[in-house]
Amino acid sequence: MIIEFYDTTLRDGTQAENFNLSVDDKIRITQQLDTLGIDFIEGGWPGSNPLAVEYFEKMKAVALKHARLAAFGATRHFQNPPDKDPNLQALIAAQTPAITIFGKSWDIHVHEALRIELEDNLQIIEDSLAFLRPQVKHLIYDAEHFFDGFKNNREYCLATLGKAISGGAETLALCDTNGGTLPHEIPAIIERVKLFLQEQGSTVKIGIHPHNDSETGVANALIGVSLGVRQVQGTINGYGERCGNANLTSIIPAVVFKMGLEAEVGKNIDKLYTTSRFVNELANLPHNRYQPYVGESAFAHKGGIHVSAVQRNPRTYEHIEPEKVGNVRRILISDQAGKSNVLHKAVKYGLNLKADDPAMNTIIRELKELEAQGFQYEGAEASFELLMRKAMGIEHQFFTLESFRVMNSKRIMDTASLTEATIRLTVDGQEEHTASLGDGPVNALDKAMRKALLRFYPRLEEMELIDYKVRVLSGEHGTGAKVRVLVESKDAENHWGTVGVSFNIIEASWQALEDAVNYKLMKDARG
Structure with a gap:
């Protein structure tokens, strides 16, 4: 039996408190999930907001190696025929290979949320799916509140599945939307669903979509798989509304290593740790060191x-x-822990580094010291490559900072602040001293540095800073806390991340900006 993994981090995950992603963040996470081997990636609800529309529009130009992108939405509004329903039209306009729509399984929701009759809900489930079926390759039905609905009105709950089958769904995902179902309740319900499908003569796949409000999301998913569920829906690191969704970083290795089942993600499962931390970095959230499998303390x-x-x-x-x-x-008491990862990175960066190379100990020592200060490199691989090159003695010194100064002034309260940065640096013994205005101190410093370097390195003109994140690393010191700055840059061919850490946000920003420029110059020099 092959298990499909369906990731909804970009939609369900972003409903978690303090979990926010830009459109470019979502694209980068999509590509990382594709590299990991996730089968379906739910990109969002295209009918819900302009950012979701922008994401799906940009994704039309992004080629995925394995994953199929899914657009998410609801069954049609009862007052709208399918071909006039804006939600269904937005799903089609997203032009994704997969569409997932949810419908009401719990009779309470039909009466209280939709405010329609039970038969009316059955109708909109069937004709919404039937309308979408010819428009998309993969059609998935999320049976919202299925387990609560089953416990309250079993026959009606199963009838909603029957209508989804009639409408053309290829997968029925049984959702524990409130997260209140306990593991011992799962087997009887899934066995009844399997019997229902046999009675219908249907070969549709069963999926499961647990939430974690009772701390049983992972357990419920694994029990489902043991009972023949073919698709597991969840999020990276378990992010989601309230207490979160079922955590794929725990489910995936359990399915692959403990249950011995086949899954595409099993071919790339050694990327699970990196993926977990990559999502955290882009969401600007701390890592849970005690998380199973992917935590630092695991x-x-x-x-x-x-x-x-x-x-x-x-x-x-x-x-x-x-x-x-x-x-x-x-x-x-051992420094062996980091060697395999460093060697893996060396191969990736094209560096000739051996396990017994003296530079190895230098890299590991510096890495441990920097991580103790708050540096993290999952979203800043350019900084890590520069660190390795410096330790190996192959880093080129493109410029040397002599000094910089950033000034903010505000004379009239209802006008914008004035920010100016001055910088003095040398390139091959030639000094450059210049200043620039900017929209805030980091922008002013970035512009002043580029202004000083452009006559030496004209190709810096094509470099662009596209994202800037700040994380406070320790809250107990208030405004005196240390911060980590993550900068993402790009040019016509590449994009890269760099990092800086300091008690001074301007200093941390400078470290990240300096690495960003050095990385660009290094790539240009190497052709």
Whole structure:
């Protein structure tokens, strides 16, 4: 049995508190999920807001290797015929290979939310799907509140599935939308659904979409898979409304390694750790170090008996090998934990680095020191490549900063602030001293640096800063807390991320900007 993984981080995940993504962030995460081997990626609800429309429009120019992009929406409004319903029209306009629509399974929602009769709900489920079926390759039906609906009115709940089948759905995703169903309740309900499908003579696939309000989202998904569910819907790191969705970073390795089932994501599962942290970085949220499989502490051994046993045989205190999911074993008395990851990056960057190279110890030592200060490189690989090149003695010094100064002034309260940055730097012994105005201190500093360097490196003109994020690393110091700045840049051919950390937000921003420019100049020099 092949298991499909359906990721809804970009839609359901963004409903979590403090979880926000730009359109470009969503595209980058889509590409990362595709690299991981996710089968379906739900990009959002194209009829809900302009940003969702923009995302789907931009995705038309993005080629995915494996994943199929899904647009999400609801069954038609009862007053609208399918061909006149704006929501259904927006789903078609998104031009995605997959469409997922949800309908009401719980009779309470039909009466209280839709305010229509039960038969009317059955009608809109069937004709909404039937209208979409010829327009799309993959048609998925999310049976919203299915488990609550089943417990309240079993026959009606199953009737909604029958109408979805008649409408042409290829997958029926059973949703525990409120997240209140416990694991022991799942088997009887899924077995009844399977019997219903047999009675209907249907071969439609069953999916499951659990939420985590009872801390059972992962368990419910795995029980579903053990009962023959073919598609699991969830989010990276379990993000979602209220207490979140079923966490794919826990479900995927359990399905692949524990249950021994086949899935496309199993071919690239060593990218799971990186994907988890990549999503956190772009969402500007802290990593959960205690998260199973992908947390920093998932394979950490602090000392004493555990360390001694693990060094002789890791199986004594580890349920799987950390490298299988891209994580590493962490033992405080050993520096071996980071070598495999560094070697992997060296190959990726085209660097000739061996495990016994003296530069290896330098890289690991600097990496540990910088991470202790708050640096993270999952969303800033350009900074990490520069770090490695510096340790190996192959980094070129394109310019040297002598000094900079940033000034903000505001004379009239109802007018914009005036920001000016001055910078002094040298290139091959030639000094350049210039200033620039900007929209805020970081923009002014960025413009002043480029202005100073352009006569030496004209191709900097094509470089663009496209994203800027700041995260406070420790809240207990208030405005004196350390911050991490993440900058994303691009030119005509590449995009890259860089990072800086300091108690001073301008200093942290400078570190990230300096790395961004150095990376661009390095790439240009190498052709």
